[in-house]
Amino acid sequence: MARGAQKEQARQRAQKEASKTKKPQSQLGARAAGLQVKCPKCFSGMPTYKLLVQHMEAKHPKDPIPPESQFAA
Numbered sequence: 001m002a003r004g005a006q007k008e009q010a011r012q013r014a015q016k017e018a019s020k021t022k023k024p025q026s027q028l029g030a031r032a033a034g035l036q037v038k039c040p041k042c043f044s045g046m047p048t049y050k051l052l053v054q055h056m057e058a059k060h061p062k063d064p065i066p067p068e069s070q071f072a073a
Helices: 002-021 028-034 049-059
Strands: none
């Protein structure tokens, strides 16, 4: 069982080194910044106006599609 103990020690050492170099980073801020256009009907975010048009045609076909100038910053 000497190899089993060695294996466990190596695993713990590798885990400790990986935790030093790898910092958990949240992508929520980057994701929120990417969703610049919101659907006026259901308020779901989309990255581009083109995707908003597709969304409106698929999910809200009876509602008018707002002009692109409404979303310009």
